[in-house]
Amino acid sequence: MAAIRTNWQNIRQYIWLVGGLLCLVIAVIFWAVTDTKALVTVENPIEETQVQIQPEKVAATTHLGALMDEVRPLEMTTRVVTAGNHDAEFRGxxxxxxxxxxxxxxxxxxxxxxxxxxxxxxxxxxxxxxxxxxxxxxxxxxxxxxxxxxxxxxxxxxxxxxxxxxxxxxxxxxxxxxxxxxxxxxxxxxxxxxxxNKLYEVKLKSAPLPVVDETVLAQAKSALSSLTNSSGTGSETTKTTITRRDASGKVVDVQKSHSTTQAPSGTKESSAAATEKKPVEHEVSDPFN
Structure with a gap:
């Protein structure tokens, strides 16, 4: 009785094993039949992002030499003067x-x-x-x-x-x-x-003296003698000249006037002193013209 039960258990295990293998074979066949599409490879391309550089705005200037003080240009033609006293034979x-x-x-x-x-x-x-x-x-x-x-x-x-x-x-x-x-x-x-350091020579030339007109001197002497003669009579002559000038300094008008006053009898001078007196001449300029 025990042997019959053991054989039946073995038969039932073989049946389950064969059934499992059949299910596996059927599943493989079904997968092979239904999966007919080719494998599609999907690639995700890497996008390169470019950084946009915005230039800095520089204020414009009309003065072209505005940066001369900050950045001085190189002077390639500058020559050196060495310290000390060189002789006349020194060359550069x-x-x-x-x-x-x-x-x-x-x-x-x-x-x-x-x-x-x-x-x-x-x-x-x-x-x-x-x-x-x-x-x-x-x-x-x-x-x-x-x-x-x-x-x-x-x-x-x-x-x-x-x-x-x-x-x-x-x-x-x-x-x-x-x-x-x-x-x-x-x-x-x-x-x-x-x-x-050049030295310049200055040449001086003699300048001729101006020629004096003798007629002008004769007229001046005659006028002086007439005035002295009139002063000997005990009168004083006053000559007044008024000169008007414009803003630029040019003479616009000249007015001359003569006035004679009698000297007091108690204050008459001697005849020798009276002949030495000269007429008094006053010149008045208009400061507003």
Whole structure:
């Protein structure tokens, strides 16, 4: 009896197992039949958002030089005037620009200008000597003493052989063209400094004296004598002149008047003193015209 029950349980388990497998097969077949559409891939593109930059509004100005004080322009043509007193042989940019194709004899270089000045003071003839200062971004400050101004290199070498300056053995003069140093010279030469302060000569000429008309003097003397004669009679003559002027100072009207007054008998002066008296002349100007 127990064996029959065990066999029946096994048969029922196999039935459930086979039924489950059949359901699985049916589900797979149904899914394969119904799912006939292809797989569609949906892509979401990444949108690039551009930031809009709004330019700042700048107030317009009609004055073109309004920013000159804030940002000053670079002055590339400015030349340097070194402190100190240079000798007359010192040369600058102008000399090198005018003689950049010429040649000279470079005697020696010195870091101190006093060395060159003391050497020049010992020379009896300083006519052909010149010296200049070298300076730049990659150039140490040096002073160069040179001699002469020649058109070609051969002329400079010939003059170099004829020089007798008694220089030390360690110094070897050489001929060199001015164009080599033109970028290292940025000074005002002594010749430019003297030309900027020119002295002007003032020539004075003698001016002729004005010619005096003798007729005018004769008339003045006769008028004076007539007045003195009238004053001798014990009367005083007063001459009044009224001059009217406009706003610009021009004479508009001139009025003259004469008045004679008798002097008191008790105050008569002597005849000698009366002849020396002159008529009193008053000039009245109108201040409102």
């Amino acid at each position: 940019t102008k000399f090198f620009q005018e003689n950049k194709k010429a040649w000279t004899i470079e005697l020696f270089k010195a870091s101190n200008e006093d060395v060159i000045q003391s050497f020049l003071q010992k020379q009896a003839d300083r006519k052909n000597f010149i010296y200049f200062r070298l300076s730049g971004e990659n150039q140490t400050e040096q002073y160069v003493l040179a001699y002469g101004l020649f058109k070609t290199d051969d002329q400079a070498k010939v003059q170099l052989q004829q020089l007798n300056l008694k220089l030390p053995a360690s110094i070897h003069p050489q001929s060199i063209q001015f164009e080599k140093y033109i970028s290292l010279v940025n000074d005002l030469g002594a010749d430019e400094m003297t030309s900027a």
